[in-house]
Amino acid sequence: MKSAGGRLLAGLELHRDAAQPLHRQLYGQLRTQILTGSLPSGTRLPSTRTLVAELGVSRITVVSAFEQLTAEGFLRSRAGDGTYVDTLWSDNAPRQPLSRPPLSERGAATSSRGADLSGEAPQAWAPAESESFVASQVAASAFPAATWKRLLGRHAGSTEQFMNGYGDPHGHRPLREAIADYVNDVRGLGCTPDQVIVTSGAQQAFNVLAVLLLDAGDTVVVEDPGHISGRLAFQSQGCPVRGVPVDAEGAVLPDENDVESPARLACLTPARQHPLGIAMSPARRAEWIAWAERNGSWIVEDDCDSELRYRGKALPTLFGLDLSRHVITVGSFSKVLAPSIRLGYCVLPEDLVEPFASASSIIGRPPATVLQAALTDFLSEGHLHxxxxxxxxxxxxxxxxxxxxxxxxxxxxxxxxxxxxxxxxxxxxxxxxxxxxxxxxxxxxxxxxxxxxxxxxxxxxxxxxxxxxxxxxxxxxxxxxxxxxxxxxxxxxxxxxx
Amino acid sequence: MKSAGGRLLAGLELHRDAAQPLHRQLYGQLRTQILTGSLPSGTRLPSTRTLVAELGVSRITVVSAFEQLTAEGFLRSRAGDGTYVDTLWSDNAPRQPLSRPPLSERGAATSSRGADLSGEAPQAWAPAESESFVASQVAASAFPAATWKRLLGRHAGSTEQFMNGYGDPHGHRPLREAIADYVNDVRGLGCTPDQVIVTSGAQQAFNVLAVLLLDAGDTVVVEDPGHISGRLAFQSQGCPVRGVPVDAEGAVLPDENDVESPARLACLTPARQHPLGIAMSPARRAEWIAWAERNGSWIVEDDCDSELRYRGKALPTLFGLDLSRHVITVGSFSKVLAPSIRLGYCVLPEDLVEPFASASSIIGRPPATVLQAALTDFLSEGHLHxxxxxxxxxxxxxxxxxxxxxxxxxxxxxxxxxxxxxxxxxxxxxxxxxxxxxxxxxxxxxxxxxxxxxxxxxxxxxxxxxxxxxxxxxxxxxxxxxxxxxxxxxxxxxxxxx
CATH class of the missing domain: 3.90.1150.10 (Aspartate Aminotransferase, domain 1)
Incomplete structure (x- = not known):
């Protein structure tokens, strides 16, 4: 029967002036000694009386720590024979804390996809600041903060928002109506509110679409150069991307003689090619729609900053031109309002709506109800215009x-x-x-x-x-x-x- | 040279009392006729004068619609020879709208993962209502709505929240500090604020972890019965799940002789097995940690409703017991506050923090800044307690x-x-x-x-x-x-x- 005595006592350091009560400190330090094996299983602990005397703490402190450790399986009392370290935790020789090698030393610890993603986030080395040349930066000072505050306040105190669990997986119904009005008016989509699903920004829509429409290994056509995080959403699902160049009319169609099977999906920015800024020509739009129809492929139309136009008329969306229901349009309020608002939408062909809502309720869930309610009023009261x-x-x-x-x-x-x-x-x-x-x-x-x-x-x-x-x-x-x-x-x- | 005349005019129906201006109605209806091929390419349109007379509209209405259609490539003017349907759009025979067969008739339209997900969402047939027996329902009336409104209002009007783009991909720093204090106090995790990342609820954490830690085909151990949406997060990444039974001590370890290779990750609910409600015993906790260490596997500890305890003491988290850094703890404010608030967190070993933040900035992005700021105050001012x-x-x-x-x-x-x-x-x-x-x-x-x-x-x-x-x-x-x-x-x- 080993006894702890000196080693245990030497390792304990209790601070009377710490925020944590003494019994929690004692509990935590004993637990660490047991977990690291410096108090091996079977060790007999000093008596309560000894600890009280040696540590200068009250009996209740020691008893309380012992009780918690016993309840958690670290200690075991034997009637009339004191308290022992239980055999659960330290069967082995003393272990070092942090016995796993750091990730940097074992490449396989994260997935190959995880490795692809790390370090890709441009935030890491180009942080957005109140004034910077970062392309996603909006004018913080122009945000109608007083109006937004008033609208949030209108809904923040309502208990209704807490009554329906996670909220409708399609999004708040009045917001879907307001978004349909908005995109039909400003972007000529020609959709019903039933075709609109509210998301936490465009990225969530890309992620849900990737899971919903693609199997690992399916090829995705992306613009080269093109939207980084859209591409990553597809790559993170194990889908290889094939870049197509961008010319003066927008993204060029893939050479169909060149490949064994057509891509399952193309992700395009017709309104304003990201990042080059070219508006896709009407002819090119027609070609892409015919491509989707011919191959049974999907087009994801990223329409994210189309509203911020200074000259000329915007061309209509692919969604509005597509009668064959192969186009899905993704939009966001990140650019027209602010990225930190985290609200966007996806407009879908009718028969994709329910599958998207199901997948979304797993992958994303709708944004906080209070934000959706405030945005509804912001749109319907004309503040966005x-x-x-x-x-x-x-x-x-x-x-x-x-x-x-x-x-x-x-x-x-x-x-x-x-x-x-x-x-x-x-x-x-x-x-x-x-x-x-x-x-x-x-x-x-x-x-x-x-x-x-x-x-x-x-x-x-x-x-x-x-x-x-x-x-x-x-x-x-x-x-x-x-x-x-x-x-x-x-x-x-x-x-x-x- | 075909001329449109009667057929075109018969198809047009303009409503003076509609919300949409007449030129937009005319534009839209002509566009549909061109897209569907009922006005084939090369068709010559009636003159402006004829249309004005026949439709009883102003000249500006017709000219405005023609200009828009010409800009968009639907019409082409030939000098001195009127206006024609451009060849871009209707090279083919007249097409039916909706030429894609509905999804229900072609199984391969969505991915196999998409098909797995559809219909799984229990919301579909058990909607949460203000009073129901749905297990994720909280007491809406008990929510401290006035306090929440005040705290949201405190931050809703600040322009600061709009100044840093999408916000820190780790989450709002003061909230990470408040969450670290909270979980260390209530759940004994023993983590630093640097190890906490803010998420939009637990589901987002599962999704990011699935992408970060797993390759398609990696096996995941889940409890059987177990958390539905956690399991779907892993399945949607193409990872097969292996169920382990739950006995009186919690989830049983997988039989390691039975399989060729150990699972790469186990998703567990030690605090309170979901849905059976069993608290995992100390001995079983020790076994799982040893399992992870032996196999180099990850444990995702879903700690989501551990705080709502009516009797007895909660046992410490696996995270707090694990010195080998194989455990990741996921928590949420959905149960302790309300699901529609969409706020949660993930506590990670140090070396997983940056990879998680990178992946998260692609897959999820942090929740709206105003919600994070309000929750910070809610925690630090003691309202949550x-x-x-x-x-x-x-x-x-x-x-x-x-x-x-x-x-x-x-x-x-x-x-x-x-x-x-x-x-x-x-x-x-x-x-x-x-x-x-x-x-x-x-x-x-x-x-x-x-x-x-x-x-x-x-x-x-x-x-x-x-x-x-x-x-x-x-x-x-x-x-x-x-x-x-x-x-x-x-x-x-x-x-x-x-």
């Missing part, structure tokens, strides 16, 4: 200011042209540099952009930066671009020295 | 009322025993009926429960219903159980006749 009018003016002015500042401060490094829609311009590098290196170099100087290279699938592209203009106020633009120019100079000098 | 104290008392009384009412009205049909924790009792059927049939029969009478049969993987179990008690007020319980008894009688009579 007013906000769009305001931000279109604001962003058009910010773009002009950006282009002017680039012209003055950065024209020897990049060439940028006005865009008709969206939140960023393409800044084409005048020298044959690696754009990912340039973006990292600028990030080291606190200036955040996205490099075009991150958007490529396999195709080599001329180097460019996506320069977002929505997050920087017009009168700050010269200074912000000046900082970019200075960061670039510093990065170049560092490179020249090394 | 107060709410837990109140609901524990409330639910204990509701459980007593349920058991008493069952005793009086349903004891010849079911046998139910008091549970120490959670939101439902198991109502074991006294007759060898199919519990899924019974639940559907009751649902037809407006009484919603979940049948145990829905929770099984492969094992046959005695028939039972999960009867939730949290959603029904104490003084309504006799009547609600009376309705259940009446619905049961009616269902039985229908069956006897058929």
């Amino acid at each position: 007013a906000h769009l009018r305001r931000t279109r003016r604001l962003y058009a002015a910010r773009q002009d200011a950006l282009l002017e500042a680039i012209d003055q401060r950065l024209s020897r490094r990049i060439q940028a042209e006005q865009v008709d829609a969206g939140l960023h311009v393409m800044g084409w590098l005048r020298e044959p540099l690696d754009d990912i290196e340039v973006a990292r170099g600028l990030a080291a100087g606190g200036v955040y952009t996205y490099p075009l290279g991150e958007y490529r699938v396999t195709r080599r592209l001329p180097p460019a930066l996506l320069i977002g203009f929505a997050g920087t106020a017009e009168d700050h633009m010269p200074e912000a671009v000046g900082r970019m120019a200075a960061a670039w100079d510093r990065w170049e000098q560092l490179g020249a020295r090394s | 107060a709410h837990l104290r109140r609901t524990r008392r409330l639910y204990a009384a509701r459980q007593d009322a349920l058991l008493e009412a069952i005793d009086q009205r349903l004891s010849r049909r079911i046998q139910a025993e008091q549970v120490d924790a959670g939101l439902h009792v198991m109502g074991w059927l006294r007759e060898p009926l199919d519990d899924i049939e019974v639940a559907r029969g009751l649902a037809a009478g407006g009484v919603y429960t979940y049948p145990l049969g829905e929770y099984r993987v492969t094992r046959r179990l005695p028939p039972a219903l999960l009867i939730g008690f949290a959603g029904t007020a104490e003084d309504h319980m006799p009547e609600a159980v009376g309705r259940m008894a009446a619905a049961w009688d009616r269902w039985e009579q229908l069956g006897a006749r058929s």
Whole structure:
């Protein structure tokens, strides 16, 4: 019969002034000693009286810790013979804590998909800030915060929102109606409220569609360059992607003679190719719809920032042109309102609605009811239209200011042209540099952009930066671009020295 | 050169009193005729003057519709020779709208995973209502709505929440700190805030973990019977599940001689086996941790309703007992607050935190910032503790009322025993009926429960219903159980006749 005595007592350190009560401290430290094997199974513990005396604590402290450890199977009392470490926990020789090698030392610990995903998130090295050139940045100051607060407040106190469990898996019915009105009006979709499902942003829709429509191994056509997180949603489901180039009419169709079987799905950005900004021509739209019909393939139409258009009319969505029901349109309020609101939608052919809702209730579940209720009022009371009018003016002015500042401060490094829609311009590098290196170099100087290279699938592209203009106020633009120019100079000098 | 004339005009129907302006109506109807091929390519349209006269509309209406259709590639003007349907759209013979066969006629339209998921959502036939016996129902009336409204209001108007893009992919930092304090205090996890990631409920955590840790084909051990949507998260990633039975000590370990390779992950509910309600014994906890360590497998510990305990002390989490860093704990505020709030968390070993955040920023993204900020205050100002104290008392009384009412009205049909924790009792059927049939029969009478049969993987179990008690007020319980008894009688009579 081993006895603990000295070793146990030497390892205990109780702090009277800690937030945690003494009996919890004693419990935790004894548990760790047992789990790590430094108190091996079968060890007899000192008597309550000894511990009280040695530790200078009350009897109730010791008894309370012992009781908890006994209830949890760490200790066992033998009548008239004291308390022992139970055999459950430390049959083996003393173990080191953290006996698993760190992930970095064993490649197979996460899945191959997990490995694909890690490090891909651009947030890691280009954090969004209140003012930055990150392309997904919106004007925080333009957000109608008082209105939003009022609408949230209108619904936040209602107990109704808590009465229906997780909420309707299709989304809040009044919001589906308001979204149908909105997309029919602004984007000409021609859908009923029954075809609309509310999601937590576009990404959730991509994830549900990937699970719903694709088996692992099914090929997906994506634009090259194209939307990063859309592509990752499909890749994370084990689906290989095939990039198609983008020309002046938009995404080019895949060469059907070139492959054994047609792709099961194509993910496209017809309204405004992401990131290049090209609007798909009517002819190309017709070709894609015919492609889907001919092959029985799906088209996922990412329509996410189509409303932010400064000049010219938007062309109608593929969804509105497709009579054969192969098109699914995904939209989001991240760009027109704010990404942190996490609200979006998916418009589906009728017979996909229920399968999508079932899959969504597993994969995503609808967003918080209070947010859906507030957005309903925001749409139906006309606040979104007013906000769009305001931000279109604001962003058009910010773009002009950006282009002017680039012209003055950065024209020897990049060439940028006005865009008709969206939140960023393409800044084409005048020298044959690696754009990912340039973006990292600028990030080291606190200036955040996205490099075009991150958007490529396999195709080599001329180097460019996506320069977002929505997050920087017009009168700050010269200074912000000046900082970019200075960061670039510093990065170049560092490179020249090394 | 074909001319449209009569056929075109016969197909047009414009409504002066419709909400849509006349030019949009004309545009839409012409577009449909072109898309469906009833106006084939090359068709010459009647002149503007003819249309104005025939339709009784203004010239600007016709011109505006023609301009839009021309911009979109549907029409083409030939100088001095009128307007023609462009060749883009209707090269083929007239097509029927809806040329894709409905999904129901082609099994391969959705993925095999999609097919697995459809119809699985129990919401479809057991909708949560303000008062029902659905096991995930909470007491809507007990929710501290005024406090929640105040806290949401505190953050809803701040523009700060809109300044950092999608928000920190780990979650709002102050909330991670508040959750770490909470789980360390209430559940003894012993984690740092850096190990906590905020999610939109537990389901999102399961989905991210499935992508992060598993490759398609990897086996996952699940409890049989067990959590439905947790299992589906893994199945939807193409991972086969292997059910292990549950005995009086909790989930039984898989027989390792029986299989070629050990499972890569086990998903367990040690605090309170879902749905049976058994707390895993200390010995069984030690065995599972040793299993994970021996096989290099992961344990996902679903700790979702562990805080709602009415009697006895909760045993510590596997996370807190595991020194070898193979355990990930998933928690949710769906049960302690409300499912429609969509907030949960995942506590990870240090080296999984960044991979999880990367994958999560693709698969889920963090919940809306305003909800995270409000929950931070709700936790740090002690409202959750107060709410837990109140609901524990409330639910204990509701459980007593349920058991008493069952005793009086349903004891010849079911046998139910008091549970120490959670939101439902198991109502074991006294007759060898199919519990899924019974639940559907009751649902037809407006009484919603979940049948145990829905929770099984492969094992046959005695028939039972999960009867939730949290959603029904104490003084309504006799009547609600009376309705259940009446619905049961009616269902039985229908069956006897058929």
